[in-house]
Amino acid sequence: MLNKDNVTEVLKDVIYFPKGDNIIALNMVDNLMVNENGIRFDLIVEHKDDPKNEILVNAANRTLKGVFGEIDIDIKVKEEETALSKVKHIIAVASGKGGVGKSTVAANLAVALARANQRVALVDADIYGPSVPKMFGVEDERPACFERDGKTVMMPIEKYGIKLLSIGFFVDTDRPLIWRGPMATSALNQLMNDTLWGEIDWMVVDMPPGTGDIQLTLAQQYHVTGSVIVTTPQQVAFADVLRAAMMFKEEALQIPLYGLVENMAYFTPSDMPEKKYYIFGKETGKQFAEQLGIPLLGQIPIVEKIAESGDQGTPLALDADSPVTKAFDAIAQSILNS
Numbered sequence: 001m002l003n004k005d006n007v008t009e010v011l012k013d014v015i016y017f018p019k020g021d022n023i024i025a026l027n028m029v030d031n032l033m034v035n036e037n038g039i040r041f042d043l044i045v046e047h048k049d050d051p052k053n054e055i056l057v058n059a060a061n062r063t064l065k066g067v068f069g070e071i072d073i074d075i076k077v078k079e080e081e082t083a084l085s086k087v088k089h090i091i092a093v094a095s096g097k098g099g100v101g102k103s104t105v106a107a108n109l110a111v112a113l114a115r116a117n118q119r120v121a122l123v124d125a126d127i128y129g130p131s132v133p134k135m136f137g138v139e140d141e142r143p144a145c146f147e148r149d150g151k152t153v154m155m156p157i158e159k160y161g162i163k164l165l166s167i168g169f170f171v172d173t174d175r176p177l178i179w180r181g182p183m184a185t186s187a188l189n190q191l192m193n194d195t196l197w198g199e200i201d202w203m204v205v206d207m208p209p210g211t212g213d214i215q216l217t218l219a220q221q222y223h224v225t226g227s228v229i230v231t232t233p234q235q236v237a238f239a240d241v242l243r244a245a246m247m248f249k250e251e252a253l254q255i256p257l258y259g260l261v262e263n264m265a266y267f268t269p270s271d272m273p274e275k276k277y278y279i280f281g282k283e284t285g286k287q288f289a290e291q292l293g294i295p296l297l298g299q300i301p302i303v304e305k306i307a308e309s310g311d312q313g314t315p316l317a318l319d320a321d322s323p324v325t326k327a328f329d330a331i332a333q334s335i336l337n338s
Ligand SMILES: Nc1ncnc2c1ncn2[C@@H]1O[C@H](COP(=O)(O)OP(=O)(O)OP(=O)(O)O)[C@@H](O)[C@H]1O
Pocket: 097, 098, 099, 100, 101, 102, 103, 104, 105, 126, 129, 131, 207, 208, 209, 263, 264, 300, 301, 302, 303, 304, 306, 307, 308, 310
């Protein structure tokens, strides 16, 4: 019989695969109206332009018609209001390998995007070893929290015009917590969802090393526009980097790769800024990018100042005269043009 209860029951057979549950359980069905003329409801999605929406609408249509026959079905796709609904793009800065410069690239890329007049946020998803507070010199600050609709909402810290958030603001980084997988993903979800982000053009996410829970959660539960893969020119690094790149590219995750950044590509002594010593070979980054089938977005030299400025809380890309700044500006431009 065609009535609201039965329609709801049938819609429980429509699964939204990215979240592994049915559209009723996920609260994606709103304003359901059922009468002799047919069925009407709003399908609440995170992003209106997501191609997965159409698949879901078709599945709902097919499932309902399979049970109730050829009736009129009117499904309107509506975007839900969430903490992230005004965030236009999410970029994951990732690498399979630790210590290759993901955080350095994420911080300086955020600065370069902000210089290009973009509204930028930087999320430190490295729950295990947060570095954003230190790199921006805000270790002692604490995000303001307030209650809204019975929920605690955080305000990101703002520095150099960039909205920052990190688990490092809430835990003592000298005594690292032992996170179990679910705790880590829930910490990430809180940073993403319980924060008043407002209007953001680019949210840069500094990922932990590897291909674990955090990477999977970000890829599956958020609308990641693309990822930037960081490598160093050594072959040993590349094996791990390849694994991470494949994970993002993999069909189930389907996250486009903006390209590769080769960090520590060559050495430039501070007293001879025009010199470039390619210790691990000049073509390595290019070859890695070719093997991955993605563009080489940029090559960042080894310069002492990068490490120093990171420790002092002033990302080097803030310094207009540094050659490193030009490299990050170019990386930001290729992302903006992609
Ligand atoms: N191009 C560079 N020149 C000199 N030092 C650099 C450069 N890139 C990164 N470093 C330094 O190398 C160290 C590791 O960099 P960073 O923390 O960005 O790597 P990571 O990949 O984020 O590491 P982790 O896997 O621990 O998160 C830092 O001390 C940083 O300042």
